[in-house]
Amino acid sequence: MSDEEHQFESKADAGASKTYPQQAGTIRKNGYIVIKGRPCKVVEVSTSKTGKHGHAKCHFVGIDVFTGKKLEDIVPSSHNCDVPHVDRTEYQLIDITEDGFVSLLTDSGNTKDDLRLPTDEALEGQIKSGYDDGKDLLLTVMSSMGEEQICAVKEIGGKN
Amino acid sequence: MTATSAFESSPEMERFLCERLLNTEQPIAERFRALFSLRNLRGDAPRRALLQGLDFGVSVRYILVSTKERAARDPSNLLAHEAAFALGQMQDAEAIPALVAVLKDLSLHPIVRHEAAEALGAIGLEKSIPVLEESLTTDPAVEVQETCELALGRIEENKKVNGAESTTTSPFLSVDPALPSKHGLSVDQLRGLLLNEQESMYQRYAALFALRNDGGDAAVSAIVAALSVKSALLRHEVAYVLGQLQNKAASDALSTVLKDVCEHPMVRHEAAEALGSIADQESIALLEEFAKDPEPIVSQSCEVALSMLEYERSGKSFEFLFLQTPHVQS
Numbered sequence: 255m256s257d258e259e260h261q262f263e264s265k266a267d268a269g270a271s272k273t274y275p276q277q278a279g280t281i282r283k284n285g286y287i288v289i290k291g292r293p294c295k296v297v298e299v300s301t302s303k304t305g306k307h308g309h310a311k312c313h314f315v316g317i318d319v320f321t322g323k324k325l326e327d328i329v330p331s332s333h334n335c336d337v338p339h340v341d342r343t344e345y346q347l348i349d350i351t352e353d354g355f356v357s358l359l360t361d362s363g364n365t366k367d368d369l370r371l372p373t374d375e376a377l378e379g380q381i382k383s384g385y386d387d388g389k390d391l392l393l394t395v396m397s398s399m400g401e402e403q404i405c406a407v408k409e410i411g412g413k414n
Numbered sequence: 415m416t417a418t419s420a421f422e423s424s425p426e427m428e429r430f431l432c433e434r435l436l437n438t439e440q441p442i443a444e445r446f447r448a449l450f451s452l453r454n455l456r457g458d459a460p461r462r463a464l465l466q467g468l469d470f471g472v473s474v475r476y477i478l479v480s481t482k483e484r485a486a487r488d489p490s491n492l493l494a495h496e497a498a499f500a501l502g503q504m505q506d507a508e509a510i511p512a513l514v515a516v517l518k519d520l521s522l523h524p525i526v527r528h529e530a531a532e533a534l535g536a537i538g539l540e541k542s543i544p545v546l547e548e549s550l551t552t553d554p555a556v557e558v559q560e561t562c563e564l565a566l567g568r569i570e571e572n573k574k575v576n577g578a579e580s581t582t583t584s585p586f587l588s589v590d591p592a593l594p595s596k597h598g599l600s601v602d603q604l605r606g607l608l609l610n611e612q613e614s615m616y617q618r619y620a621a622l623f624a625l626r627n628d629g630g631d632a633a634v635s636a637i638v639a640a641l642s643v644k645s646a647l648l649r650h651e652v653a654y655v656l657g658q659l660q661n662k663a664a665s666d667a668l669s670t671v672l673k674d675v676c677e678h679p680m681v682r683h684e685a686a687e688a689l690g691s692i693a694d695q696e697s698i699a700l701l702e703e704f705a706k707d708p709e710p711i712v713s714q715s716c717e718v719a720l721s722m723l724e725y726e727r728s729g730k731s732f733e734f735l736f737l738q739t740p741h742v743q744s
Contacts, residue, residue, distance in 0.1 A: 301587070302454050305722055305732035306446075306496070307657045307691045308503075308586035313731075328731035 272399040273338050278312040279331035286338050289325040292318045293338035293398040302328060319396060320403050340398040346410070347391040350382065356404070358393060369395065372404045381407050423455055431734065432463040442714045443721035445493060451733035453500035461504070465512050467497035491523040492683070492714045498526060502533025503589050510537060514545050517558075524555035525680045525711065528647070531558060535565025536589040538572050557647040557680065560615050564591045567616035585627060586658045591651065592619035594627055601628060605636035611644055618648060626655045634659060638667045646678035653681060657688030660726075665694045672704055672712075683715040690719025693726035 273288055281287055285296045294316025302313045310331040317324055319340060329335055345358035345366060358366040371378045384391050384407065394406035423431075434440055434448035449467060452460040498516060501509040516522060516530040531549060534542040543566065550562035571593050584590055595604060595617070607613055607621035622640065625633040637659070640652045653671060656664040671677055671685035686704065689697040698720065705716040725732045 302731065302733065305450055305691070305725075306499075306687055307654070307660075308584070308588040309658070309660070309691070310585075310587055311731050313735075326735050328733070328735065330729055333729060 273336040275334035276337045277331075278314075278329040278333050278335045279310070281312070281314070281335060281337065286319075286340055287314055287316055287327075288336040288338050288399070289314065289316045289318075289327045292316075292323075292325060293320070293340060293401075294318050294325055297324075301331060319398060320401055338398045340396065342405070343395050343397070344392045345395060347381070347385060347393050347407075350385055356381075356393065358395075369402060369404060377404070377407065384409065425459075427734070428452075428455070428459045428463070432459070432466070435463055435467050441717065442492070443718050446496065446718045446721070447732055447734060449493070449496055449500055453503055454733060461501070461506050461508055464497045464501050464504075465509060468494050468501070468512060468516065491526060492711050492718075494526045495523075495529045498529035498533050502529070502536035505537050505589060507537055507539055510534065510539065510542060513537075514542070517545060517549055520554065523711075524558055525683070527553065527555065527558045528561045528680070531561040531565050532591055535561075535568040535591055538569050540569060540573075543569060557645075557650075557678070560645060560647045561591075563615050564619055567614075568592055571616075584623075588658065590619075590623050592616050592623060594624040595620040599624065601625065601630070601632045601636060604628075604633075605639070608636060608640050609643065615645065615648065618643075619651065622648075622651060622655060626659060629659060629661075631663070634661045634663055638664050641667050641671060646681055650678070650681045650684045653684035653688050657684070657691035660692050662692055662694055665689065665692055665697060668692070669697065669700055672700065672716075675707075675709075679709050679711045682709070682712045686712065686715040686719045687722065690722035691726060693723045695727075697723065 279301075281296060281299065283296055283299055287294055287296055294314075296314055296316050298315035300313050302311045311328045312331045313326065313328045315324065315326045345360060347356060348359050348365060349357035350371065351357070354371050355367060356369050356371060358369065360366050371381060381391065381393065381404070390410040392408050392410055393404050394408075395402055396405040397403075431448045431452050435445055435452065437445070449464070452463050494516075498513060501513065513530040513533050517527050517534070519527070527549075531546060534546060546562045546565050546569075550559055550566065553559050553562070568591060595607065599607075599621075604621040604625050608618050608625065610618065622637065625637050634656075637652055637655055641649055643649060643652075649671075653668060656668060668685045668688050672682055672689065674682070686701060689701060701716045701720050701723070705713050705720065707713040707716065722732055
């Protein structure tokens with residue numbers, strides 16, 4: 255995967271070409287949906303007898319995949335929704351800089367240096383202590399709609 | 415599409431919705447939004463709120479009558495009627511005693527009594543049969559009598575289909591006053607049934623809902639033609655169904671109904687709300703004009719319809735979202 259694909263993009267076009275349309279009535283729990291411009295995982299969905307005439311609308315509750323914030327939206331079930339592409343890629347951790355950025359090794363042998371340590375304290379702690387202990391670590395990076403974030407860490411095959 | 419379970423909401427949201435529904439200083443459209451949000455919920459609190467909306471409408475109406483302020487603008491007929499409708503759609507058996515009391519109360523506007531009878535049919539329990547049979551013979555309003563006939567027919571039909579086949583769910587998730595006519599009838603045959611003044615009201619309603627479920631252009635034309643039938647009750651249901659179908663081909667006919675000051679208020683009310691649901695841009699001026707109609711049921715229906723239209727055009731829900739902290743718009 256090339257560096258360009260992971261180049262940080264400005265907010266202005268964060269939504270453009272990062273989603274595909276899908277009919278609201280076919281989006282299920284544990285799927286993904288864009289709510290208020292944010293990529294969300296669907297944690298709850300029900301069909302609402304909206305208004306007096308009962309036109310079915312889908313009521314989604316989603317969790318922003320980056321911030322963990324809960325969002326909800328109601329969409330006519332026959333309308334198309336934006337569904338975000340959500341990708342996960344694993345990189346080997348090379349270095350952590352003093353100002354909190356990580357240096358990652360890509361499949362092509364280049365380095366990727368534009369990601370900060372995650373804001374999640376537990377995850378950040380795991381990464382730092384693993385690195386300090388000299389362990390070989392794989393970081394999982396989630397990317398969606400022009401944003402990226404480290405979302406998981408694991409050790410590469412145990413030593414001794 | 416199968417119906418899914420009703421959404422759960424926070425106690426704060428339920429309190430907000432109850433307060434909004436019962437606050438007479440709120441615009442009627444906002445109270446309607448709260449009402450239909452409550453309709454989508456389950457449990458004691460939503461039912462209690464709707465019963466309060468019904469009782470509140472009833473008691474206000476009674477006070478106005480007793481103090482001889484009949485000329486005063488009465489906001490409660492429309493809301494009470496819609497609260498009864500929502501209770502029927504929820505099929506909540508706990509609401510039966512209140513609905514029975516409303517049906518028997520001849521001091522109430524016929525539109526409210528009609529809706530109570532229809533709700534009893536929607537709930538569909540046999541214990542409602544005696545009161546429906548009584549009102550069928552004693553109620554002074556023909557539209558209430560006809561509603562009782564329909565409700566009795568629905569309860570009877572439900573008994574048969576429960577043993578024979580599964581009930582078909584309305585594609586609009588509505589609980590309809592009659593089950594659709596059986597499959598196999600052509601649009602022309604259904605049209606003939608619907609427009610036949612000699613046919614029973616239940617069979618005509620059944621044809622109407624079968625045509626609605628068909629939804630094609632020929633079916634819509636047949637439904638529009640029924641806006642000229644003799645029964646005001648059937649005309650009002652025709653307008654409601656056209657609101658469900660959201661077919662712009664019906665806009666002209668519905669506009670004609672709304673403009674007709676000699677038409678029964680319940681039909682004009684449904685025509686207004688149907689126009690709101692169809693959400694034609696051309697309907698806005700008409701609804702704004704009749705938001706000043708001297709008949710409160712019509713003028714308030716136009717206010718609600720304008721609100722519905724705005725939400726429909728933006729593709730959003732008429733109801734409040736359930737998880738967000740409710741914010742009051744200025």
